[in-house]
Amino acid sequence: MSEPLNPVENASYHAFPFIQVTTIEAHILEQQRTHPEATGVLTSLLYDIALSAKIIAHATTRAGLIDVLGKAGLENVQGEQVARLDLLANETLIRVNACTGRLAGMASEENADIIPIPAGYRTGPYVLLFDPLDGSSNTDYTISIGTIFSIYRRKSKEESGQIEDFLQPGRDLVAAGYVIYGNSTVFVYSTGQGVHGFTLDPGVGEFLLSHPNIRIPDKPQFYSVNQGYERYWSSGVRQFTDYVQGKTGEFDGGLSMRYVGSLVADFHRNLLAGGIFYYPADSKDPGKPHGKLRLLYECASLAYIAEQAGGYASDGRQPILDIVPTSLHQRTPFFVGVIS
Ligand code: AHM
Ligand code: MG
Numbered sequence: 001m002s003e004p005l006n007p008v009e010n011a012s013y014h015a016f017p018f019i020q021v022t023t024i025e026a027h028i029l030e031q032q033r034t035h036p037e038a039t040g041v042l043t044s045l046l047y048d049i050a051l052s053a054k055i056i057a058h059a060t061t062r063a064g065l066i067d068v069l070g071k072a073g074l075e076n077v078q079g080e081q082v083a084r085l086d087l088l089a090n091e092t093l094i095r096v097n098a099c100t101g102r103l104a105g106m107a108s109e110e111n112a113d114i115i116p117i118p119a120g121y122r123t124g125p126y127v128l129l130f131d132p133l134d135g136s137s138n139t140d141y142t143i144s145i146g147t148i149f150s151i152y153r154r155k156s157k158e159e160s161g162q163i164e165d166f167l168q169p170g171r172d173l174v175a176a177g178y179v180i181y182g183n184s185t186v187f188v189y190s191t192g193q194g195v196h197g198f199t200l201d202p203g204v205g206e207f208l209l210s211h212p213n214i215r216i217p218d219k220p221q222f223y224s225v226n227q228g229y230e231r232y233w234s235s236g237v238r239q240f241t242d243y244v245q246g247k248t249g250e251f252d253g254g255l256s257m258r259y260v261g262s263l264v265a266d267f268h269r270n271l272l273a274g275g276i277f278y279y280p281a282d283s284k285d286p287g288k289p290h291g292k293l294r295l296l297y298e299c300a301s302l303a304y305i306a307e308q309a310g311g312y313a314s315d316g317r318q319p320i321l322d323i324v325p326t327s328l329h330q331r332t333p334f335f336v337g338v339i340s
Pocket of ligand 1: 135
């Protein structure tokens with residue numbers, strides 16, 4: 001029998017299994033090193049988004065204790081009721097990012113127009129788009145919600161960002177990601193070099209690498225769709241649903257159904273466990289013939305993450321990343337995940 005290691009005499013002894021601790025900042029810097037031409041602006045911008053997420057998480061985790069629940073009594077540009085946490089998350093992202101000199105402008109699901117950089121502040125090479133608090137109809141019920149973001153390089157030469165800087169196809173994304181505020185807060189991002197996830201350690205206030213190189217499993221487990229709207233679907237979407245339910249003989253009797261009603265939560269689960277999320281076009285509301293989800297604030301970013309993780313995303317006809325947007329708040333049918 002071999003002698004137990006003596007921690008004093010053996011440098012290789014560890015009381016706990018050795019786990020490398022990587023902060024999000026160290027990870028982004030490491031990825032930047034593979035791009036010698038990088039200036040560090042993108043790295044700092046991603047870190048600013050992580051800071052915004054910490055501030056938002058600080059509010060969401062205390063939501064029943066501080067006065068942030070309920071509706072704000074306003075309608076947004078989409079004609080939807082704005083939750084007070086929507087406003088808090090939106091204001092946080094705008095205030096953290098407006099004056100850093102890294103952006104030429106921002107666009108938010110909550111704002112009708114481009115959010116300019118305040119007069120007197122420097123502008124930068126990127127534009128930032130976000131859904132500040134996705135799934136906010138769930139905020140009052142302690143259900144997971146999230147932030148979704150995308151970053152493009154500006155195209156225009158003017159000082160402040162122009163509409164063409166924002167209406168870029170997902171293929172031109174420089175970086176994208178999301179934050180999920182669930183039983184823990186997890187930040188997932190990609191700069192085109194795989195997908196990486198970080199869990200917020202609230203004790204030290206840092207996002208630490210917890211999910212390196214996420215790959216979506218080839219074999220789907222779940223399908224996620226609001227089946228309450230089935231009567232408004234096309235026959236094609238109904239057939240697709242029969243298929244994922246195994247009614248046409250696939251998937252050993254069918255996939256299991258999971259639907260939270262927070263896109264970030266449904267997407268995150270399916271990314272890690274394997275599955276498909278869809279929000280198809282429906283005839284429920286003649287004002288929204290392309291479904292509910294927004295191309296620029298929700299779908300392009302998650303499509304980019306899905307493709308980087310080995311999955312796909314489509315509007316039913318073409319890859320989401322190939323769609324050239326024509327307006328800031330345009331909606332699209334969305335099918336994302338893996339089906340094999
Ligand atoms: P939001 O950005 O205003 O929260 O709306 C988007 C949300 C998604 O998170 C979710 O997938 C969808 O709306 C749920 O809609 P529905 O209640 O119609 O199923
Ligand atoms: Mg949303």
